[in-house]
Amino acid sequence: MSNIDFLLSRFSSGALKEPAPSDQQLHQILSAAVCAPDHGKLRPWRFIVIPKQNRAEWLQSVEQSMQKPEYDYPASYLQKVQHNFSCAPMVIALGMRQITEKTSVTVDEQLMASSAAVMNVLNAVHAFGFGAKWVTGPIANQDIVDGLGFQEPYRMLGFLFIGTLCEAEVAPPRVAIDDYVAIWNGKPVQFKVDSK
Numbered sequence: 001m002s003n004i005d006f007l008l009s010r011f012s013s014g015a016l017k018e019p020a021p022s023d024q025q026l027h028q029i030l031s032a033a034v035c036a037p038d039h040g041k042l043r044p045w046r047f048i049v050i051p052k053q054n055r056a057e058w059l060q061s062v063e064q065s066m067q068k069p070e071y072d073y074p075a076s077y078l079q080k081v082q083h084n085f086s087c088a089p090m091v092i093a094l095g096m097r098q099i100t101e102k103t104s105v106t107v108d109e110q111l112m113a114s115s116a117a118v119m120n121v122l123n124a125v126h127a128f129g130f131g132a133k134w135v136t137g138p139i140a141n142q143d144i145v146d147g148l149g150f151q152e153p154y155r156m157l158g159f160l161f162i163g164t165l166c167e168a169e170v171a172p173p174r175v176a177i178d179d180y181v182a183i184w185n186g187k188p189v190q191f192k193v194d195s196k
């Protein structure tokens with residue numbers, strides 16, 4: 001497969017089975033993260049691997065926090081979280097360190113660099129033939145953020161579930177790029193997708 005076909009064939013999937021990437025593969029996958037564009041070289045991205053051997057303890061703390069009345073999660077969401085965290089072969093919590101002193105680089109730019117780093121991780125996972133899904137959702141309550149160590153100045157950016165794709169999965173149809181790209185001809189542009 002050519003490099004461009006490789007990029008065009010990536011898709012997200014939460015239907016994952018064992019095995020997960022090996023430690024060596026994970027090291028390379030995370031090394032791809034730090035190749036992301038990074039204004040001011042602030043390295044804002046942070047990754048917390050939640051290893052299989054600590055997953056039961058992690059899940060227990062998630063369940064305890066989600067059952068607190070102040071959070072008011074629907075039972076169906078708790079079940080979904082239990083399923084995702086117990087079944088995913090690999091779980092990585094995503095975060096960033098927000099730097100506001102001695103830099104002119106905005107936190108928005110740091111968020112963009114951190115998101116670009118996650119995208120590199122998704123592509124590196126795909127390069128090794130694995131699948132992944134980035135989720136945020138309402139799970140990041142204060143107890144979960146604190147339990148990970150992602151309280152300020154850090155900011156939580158979600159979780160990555162990583163593993164082997166189920167055979168039946170194929171890439172979904174993609175949108176037409178012409179809808180999202182315009183050529184500037186001296187006047188403000190009108191995107192096709194927004195004028196439909």
Ligand SMILES: Cc1cc2nc3c(=O)[nH]c(=O)nc-3n(C[C@H](O)[C@H](O)[C@H](O)COP(=O)(O)O)c2cc1C
Pocket residue numbers: 010011012013133134135136137138158
């Ligand atoms: C920052 C971010 C957060 C996301 N959070 C969720 C989520 O909480 N739940 C979910 O089902 N999908 C979530 N998604 C979407 C999936 O990760 C994925 O992008 C989507 O299913 C489309 O698949 P694709 O990557 O193949 O286009 C999120 C995506 C991004 C970029």
